[in-house]
Amino acid sequence: MIQYRWILLHLSICMIGSVTYGQSLFSPQRTGTGAYASQASDSRSFGVNPAGLTKIRDWDISSATYLSTSIEGSGFVLQGFSLGKRFLQDNAIAVQYSPGTSLEFVLPGATFVSSQTGTPSSIETRVIYDEQFTFGYARAFSDEFSLGVSGRLRRERISDTQVQLTDSLVFTEIEQRSLAWIADVGAIWKASKSVTLSAVGRNLVRAKSGDLAGEFASFRLPFELSLEMGIAYQFTPTVRTALDVSTAKSGALGIEWKPGFSIAVRSGVYFNEAESPFAYALGFGVGWSYMFLEFDAAYLFFPDKSTREGTGSLASFDAGSIKSIDLNPYTADRISLSVKAVLGNVRESLASIESVELAGGIYPSSSAALAYRPIGKARVKNISSRPIQAKASFFIEKYMDAPTESQPVYLQPGESQEVALTAIFNELVRGVQKMTVKEGTVYVSAQPADDYDDRYQTRILLYGKNDWDGDVLTLRYFVTPDDPAVIRYTRDILLEHRDSIDAASRDLAAFNKARVLFNAFAGKLVYVSDPKQSADYVQYPSETLQLRGGDCDDMTVCFSSLLNSVGVSTAFVDVIPPEDSTRSHIYLLFDTGVDPKFGGTISSNPKRYITRKNSKGVETVWIPVETTVIARGFDDAWTTGAQEWFDDVEIGLGLLKGWVQIVDVY
């Protein structure tokens, strides 16, 4: 990879120093976005960057036409045809025949009148520039780096009538012409998943025959080395922006949005220091793919039309200002239309999505768990004639940085299988305030394909960050011992009671910390009974501390977080009485770390504590605490918790019968 960077760097250093923003308007995609050097991808756009040819899959055929809307009486002009072919895996060639890449100036002359017949003859000079033939070759050196070269035949012609005066006027047609093969070199480097860089060196080599001479020398087009640099950034899977700049202090900034349905919408602004205004043109475009065809249209608009309506003044004409045959100070507003066909060994779809089932909504609080716990499943079918390895991906725009891929599955031809969908969400999901419905997309891709073979769009319920599904298993995701607010709170409390904690036995350190924290906690927070809310709304500990209160779930979660933050393990006890599920309840166990043999040091009454294994598999003494009686202090909360444990587990056999559940908080 480093060598590619060096090549790009060398190209840059070698070519900086001169001008031109030579661009082809053959591709409406380019016309629409303006900045396309890093996105060139077919035989239409290799004039912009020949390295883009490597994106051709097999055969690529295009044709294009345009209408100069700001020139009165003009009609659609055939821009040209292009043909591209990929060969030997990483190589591609292309050719363009573009009669529309032509710029003709007519210089009307004096009218000469024959003295014998009185017949007038208008003598005019025609200056014609064109680049009708372009060839390109590109090679992909890796999946990330491609290099291409293109050659274009530039013709400069002058046809004029020379007049001689003997006994009468004698007219002689004369023509001067110049032919030049001009080579450009381009590179595209996919620097990361979302960033693509490009560099194009223009006019690197020229082989020329003939020249415009004498009085027509001023019509010679400039031939100057130049460098164009481009960058494209994929903001989201559907939105991409690009910027091209040239050493001529010109360039373009564009954006492409693919909202779905095989549609692309584009827009761009062209800028050039030599033009007035600086942002001298606007591009708009739209594209649509259907089967093997791609239709594109673009509109190029110039706010200042002083030289763009088919007329100009010879006095102000400067051939040096014509850096490109297509895009120059005389280019008129234009509508471009193009059709492209992708033929031959186009990659076939190997897999399809038969159905998608989502388990339910997504709770932001437990979103991290969805990286491992499936949010649903997709039934994927091998629709090819050979065994494939298929992967499904799931994506929600904005709340996921990229589609999350599933584990691959192996499918025989015709076989279908369910693939579990997982999802890695970004932090934005925790900012969802209210329950909302979002579009989720499921993709399936199969080896050796890079692109997805099929896509299934579905709707998914995205809950608010405080919403809870009522499952005690997911309640632990509200426990945030790492939250700075929690840590600060516990440190302040423990510092305040450092003397009493230090004075106690070290074996009871966890117990004492819990007691101190609870009592401090009890003095500052208020239990608010709100069973209606508690069923689906849980506060994060920082919110409970800030609001100085909460319901059963909030207090339990908050106290669990406080204990966890000082290294005390906790567990939720979820009680759902079988006779009345509406009396469901949660309270807390915490690990004292005391060996059950020394349980007496905690309490002489063994019914006040529980012996169970901690996360290391070692049996220790755990204390039940009912946080809803927080106002009465630790001892009462402990007593109440112990009583509830005794009633629910010892007498009611809830654990055995399954209506009491203990969930460790890690």
Add this chain to the structure above:
Amino acid sequence: MTRKREGRVMKRLILISCFVAVAVLGCKEPTSVVLDREEDLLEVTALPPQDPDVELSAIDSTAILPSDENAFAGLLIVNKVTYDAGTRVDSFAFSKVFFADRIRPVRRNQRTIGFHGFNLGPILLNNSPMNRIPHIIRMKAPQADTVAGFEYVKDLTTTYQSNQTYTWAADSINATGASIVSPGELRVLAPVGGASLSRDQNLELLWRGEGNISIFISTYDPVLQRTRALLHVRPRVNRGRAVLGVRLLRLLPPGRNFVFTFVLSNKRLEDVFRPYRGQVLLQASEVYNTLVTFP
């Protein structure tokens, strides 16, 4: 298999249709950009070579095109003529009347070189009598000059005025009361007399004077003091400015001395029935001659 083949045929048909549609749609040629240059505002006529034997009236004084000299039954002209040689500027004005007798051509070497001039009796110009003088057809060889009838002249150097009506009256013709208004004053600002010009650079012509402007370019022989008109350049619109492009200037034959004759004129045709039926040309002109050199 059949379905696959049908699909392929369909694909080809769609493909061909799309490409043919684009090709047909784009059947126009790219539109040209027209670059204005002032040269295109000019109409240029190469004047025919003169009769090698006959010395026609010089355009630099009469402002009559050679083709017009014998084209009308009669000429009634009033001209103010200025010569600007750089070192000095001379002006004079005159009127001339000549009616050609078409049944009495003057022939030389089996060619008609002119006509006898009618004796029209007394002619008044603005109530002032004109002088009847012999009409001399001047030949290259002075000894061969031919007197053929009469013509009428009057010196207006001291009386000529711009924008003034000049009326000719004669009993012998029915053009009694034929009149024309002299044009506005003509002043040529460029090229100035005596200017040295280049054939390789566009030449800007500047003048003041509104009306129908013509520019004649003639060679000038300083020894014989004769001019020979080569080109008639007529701006389509009198904007007081014209540019002669290099292409035009290079048409001029080798030689140093040229006269640019600017003619601002009012012209009118009038029917006459005596001495015979025909049209006469009435012309009032301001003629400004600038002598220039092309090294």
